[in-house]
Amino acid sequence: MxxxxxxxxxxxxxxxxxxxxxxxxxxxxxxxxxxxxxxxxxxxxxxxxxxxxxxxxxxxxxxxxxxxxxxxxxxxxxxxxxxxxxxxxxxxxxxxxxxxxxxxxxxxxxxxxxxxxxxxxxxxxxxxxxxxxxxxxxxxxxxxxxxxxxxxxxxxxxxxxxxxxxxxxxxxxxTGSLRGYVSPAMANATALIASEGDTLISLPEPDGKFMFLGLKEGPWKIFLVSPPDSGYVDTVFVDTVKMGKIRDIVPKPIVLKKRTEDAQK
CATH class of the missing domain: 2.60.40 (Immunoglobulin-like)
Incomplete structure (x- = not known):
């Protein structure tokens, strides 16, 4: 297969x-x-x-x-x-x-x-x-x-x-670009973005930096996803891309929250 x-x-x-x-x-x-x-x-x-x-x-x-x-x-x-x-x-x-x-x-x-x-x-x-x-x-x-x-x-x-x-x-x-940072490193987060059927994926660098190039102008959903066993909560939010510009995502960095004990059950 x-x-x-x-x-x-x-x-x-x-x-x-x-x-x-x-x-x-x-x-x-x-x-x-x-x-x-x-x-x-x-x-x-x-x-x-x-x-x-x-x-x-x-x-x-x-x-x-x-x-x-x-x-x-x-x-x-x-x-x-x-x-x-x-x-x-x-x-x-x-x-x-x-x-x-x-x-x-x-x-x-x-x-x-x-x-x-x-x-x-x-x-x-x-x-x-x-x-x-x-x-x-x-x-x-x-x-x-x-x-x-x-x-x-x-x-x-x-x-x-x-x-x-x-x-x-x-x-x-x-086109435009999105750039951001995610922490902590032990969350092992993956960054995904989506807009009108287009989906792109990036694995952040050791300092948490991720960047997406060649994006159409307009709103994009940004997903920061950690493995289930990492103990961190996935995060989703929206940011807007401008033509010919690099959009820096705030806050810098985006700090993922620890999953509560009840949420892990």
């Missing part, structure tokens, strides 16, 4: 700008990586061989980015932390409609029991994200974020682990 594993998140940011460009009409693309942390894995290695973009809805007009490929440990890249992997100039005044990633074979989980190979089927090696619709204007920054959700991308079956990349893409200028 196939089952999901830990809620991990991979994000690739494509930045474009034309300030100080060597030509009059050019944009600059930068690629960054980020991830959501895991409390049980030592590492999650993801290999990306190539990245291409298309300025058209149909056809095979792909432009390869100046990217030589690489393998990345995603666990340190969490809750807003990023790693730049490409930086180049790109023609402005176009609209990126699609993004294509080609994954390599160097994908694995690093656990306390040793490395576990992530099996990648040939039909899942190339993944295309449709409907990106990110405009590249001169002297305007355009940040596209590709979100690879390992909660549903990494699965286990009969002791084997599989990678089936599932991704979304958004223009950061037209």
């Amino acid at each position: 196939m089952k999901k594993i830990l809620p991990l998140l991979l994000v690739i940011g494509i930045w474009s700008c034309s300030n100080n460009d060597p030509s009059e009409n050019a944009a600059r693309l930068r690629i960054k990586l980020t991830d959501a942390p895991s409390l049980t894995l030592k590492g999650l290695q993801i290999e990306i061989d190539s990245i291409e973009v298309s300025l058209y809805d149909t056809g095979d007009d792909w432009v390869a980015l100046d990217y030589g490929g690489g393998t990345y440990n995603m666990l340190p890249l969490s809750n807003g932390n990023t790693q730049q992997i490409s930086d180049q100039y790109f023609p402005a005044d176009g609209i990126i409609q699609r993004i294509k990633l080609l994954f390599g074979d160097g994908n694995k989980l690093q656990t306390t029991e040793g490395d576990k190979e992530l099996i990648l089927a040939e039909e899942n090696r190339e993944v295309i994200i449709e409907g990106v619709n990110a405009a590249l204007y001169s002297h305007v920054v355009c940040n596209i974020v590709i979100d690879i959700n390992a909660l549903i991308s990494v699965t286990e079956s009969n002791g084997n682990y599989y990678l089936t990349p599932v991704m979304r893409a958004f223009d950061e200028a037209f």
Whole structure:
């Protein structure tokens, strides 16, 4: 039986700008990586061989980015932390409609029991994200974020682990972020947010920090959930995301309450 594993998140940011460009009409693309942390894995290695973009809805007009490929440990890249992997100039005044990633074979989980190979089927090696619709204007920054959700991308079956990349893409200028802190550490809380059918998960860092990127504007429900045996009460509240802004959740930190003896019975 196939089952999901830990809620991990991979994000690739494509930045474009034309300030100080060597030509009059050019944009600059930068690629960054980020991830959501895991409390049980030592590492999650993801290999990306190539990245291409298309300025058209149909056809095979792909432009390869100046990217030589690489393998990345995603666990340190969490809750807003990023790693730049490409930086180049790109023609402005176009609209990126699609993004294509080609994954390599160097994908694995690093656990306390040793490395576990992530099996990648040939039909899942190339993944295309449709409907990106990110405009590249001169002297305007355009940040596209590709979100690879390992909660549903990494699965286990009969002791084997599989990678089936599932991704979304958004223009950061037209989305917002939520950032908060939760304590105490012994609560082992997981942060979940939801809005109109969209649900995202983050495992806070050791200092309690959690962060969600690429959120649509409006109210989001925030759930801080602890394991049943932790002795702490789950908490839910609502906060509002603003376009292009990072919303800091208050109080800082959010202190989870101990469950009463009656509530534990």
